[in-house]
Amino acid sequence: MTAIVAALCALAAFLLFGFATDRHHELRFGHRLTRRHAGWYRATAWAAIAACLLASIGAWGAVFGPVAWVGLIMAGASASFLLLNLVPEGPARRSNHSASKRSTNNRSGAVIPTGTPVCVPGE
Amino acid sequence: MTRSFRKSQSTLHTWSGLLLGWVLFIIFVAGTAAYWRDTLNRWMRPETPRVEQPMQALQHAQHFLERKAPGAKAWFITMPTTETPGTFASWIPQPDPNAPKGKRPRRRRDTSVLIDATGTPVARDTRGGDFFYRFHFDLHYMPILWARWLVGVASMMMLVAILTGIVIHKKIFRDFFTLRRAKGQRSWLDGHNAAAVLGLPFHLMITYTGLVTLSAMLMPWAAIANYADRTKLYASIFPEAGDVIRVGHDAPLGDLSQFVRDGERRLGGPIGFIEVAEPGDAAARVIVTRASSAGLVTHGERIAYDGVTGRVTWRSPPPDGARTTYSAMIGVHAGRFGDTTLRWLYFLCGIGGTLMVASGLVLWTVKRREKLSDPTRPPFGFHVVERLNIAVIAGFPFGCAMFFWANRLLPLAMPMRGDREVAWLFMAWGLAVVLSLGLRPRHGWMKLLGGTAIALFALVAYDFVVMRPGLGQWILAGDWTLALVDGVLLVIAAALAWVAFRVRAHRNRPPRSARVRAHAVSPADEETVA
């Protein structure tokens, strides 16, 4: 049971880290986070990582707990990475996203085809 | 960090990763499979009954050895568990004073046996999961010393590649979640970065601890600096109980399961290994060793008993710093201490490492192809890398699939069956090498990846439909360990099939110069590594 809690903490932590980035937040929620809110997301994420360590020690003991913690952190990071990048956006969000892309002041005037799911690299 | 420093490290990263990258790939594939060593040992002997009562299995094994090798000099018994197919046992016969010196050493198979839970030797001769375990540092068809040096050098180059990779990765935190799709080289770069960064603690640990396990051979100098006679160092790290002198009059050996129970009580953990010196003699001695699954430290505590009376005669001294460190490093590399969850985490990390190496090797060709001045006539080095990629990254898994097929199909009575299975792996791999050289690259990838996928799908079907006991029986009996092997093979087959389809749909992107003319490429779109 505690092991499941630890795993969920790790997953939550990295989802929060991911949503704290502009690109993924905009992709899913349609708007960018303010600096302050992004900071809160990250702080909560770090708290979740600490909780994961405590839960891991609770589930696996003092020696294997930290080993399991590192493993769960990697698993949480990987799962978040896959979820954030491979789960397709809903149709409403996609049109929202395209609209914001068309209206966003594109720094360099690059031609980006609208309507195709393109992950533009971060700043 | 200056630009020239980053550039120099980028060069180092590319070369140290590329030169022995193919060796690293097969080490990773075999090592990742080796995490399921015991499970594969069972899965590749499907008719072997499950060990429900390890102590009973041990007693049967003792009866077998007393019939088969009663006057042996020593017995070595690996304790059976519910995870193993039975009891692995080997023995050393009494030295024959009449045998001429320099006689060819007895083959290991004549003095070793696998005894199943009922006390009968297992009929199916196969290397099982142990093949992958040994292969990942001893390789095959070459002297062990050469293999371990090659693996050692490759591991050091891997360590350099990881460290330089961290150094040259700009914006490692900012771009943590970046995955650009359908963008050629940049997509491959993002994939390579993801596989590397997401599993970075594991990759660093596995490489470093791997070097440490081979350190007696690779870096003996620190030991030599302090010890003129290195056996003294080994004696302090791996203390021995001393020799046993045969007395010459018979006395019955005690019940080994009693020694094991007593050892478990005194050592506070399961017993993994039993050595019996001079069984059947009055001077018999039994040493039980704590299992490596019991803790992080792999070299377990040991207790020696008088084999006839059961009195404790010796106990290994508590480990010093050197032994604890060395054993813990091997322990954390092999992950034998883990429960199922930890074992799965290790396995997934190993897959991540395999993907990291494979994507790096492919990235090299993708990047160079985009920069080619004449795409129809690439330089020789490019050809070499491209073909080796197909031969190894697609070829070795194909060989492994055929290895499993050989395990299922080769007749049980065949002599040297275990070696023949391994030969099938290499023959299939050899065929894959030929295909990778003869077919055009795109077709080479498609055929080999697709062929492996089909072979694995068919294997799972065989396990379900034809083999008895098979996949259906395992599921019905609740033997999920074995059923999941087929499950994982199905997932791997599906993944390989998906990649094969993607290769089929792929059209090479036109070279950089053509694309720059077609679109205005934004600076923000530049790759994160020079």
Next chain:
Amino acid sequence: MTIARNATNRTTAATWRRRGDATLRLLAAMPLGYAVASLVAMALARILPMPAATASMTATLVAFAICAGAAIWAYAASSGWRACWTLAAVGLVAGGIVWLSISAGGRL
């Protein structure tokens, strides 16, 4: 035509310089890096204030990091020569410590 020939000679000289530099860096990374790591490991094993077995083990662990570090330095140094002589200097110092220590104390 004289000008063209001079230009060709200069290009060839630059190519050889570059190849020489690359070779020196490769030599610096390996085998010089391995030799230096081994010598530093021996020196550490002698001078670390712990029991001999633990000192040898610790030194061995450090040696792998030094080997990797030497490879990184071999390519980061401003020239191949600099990479080689700096590593050689470290090796000589370490070797000196080992020789002195063994002459004074002997081995187990």
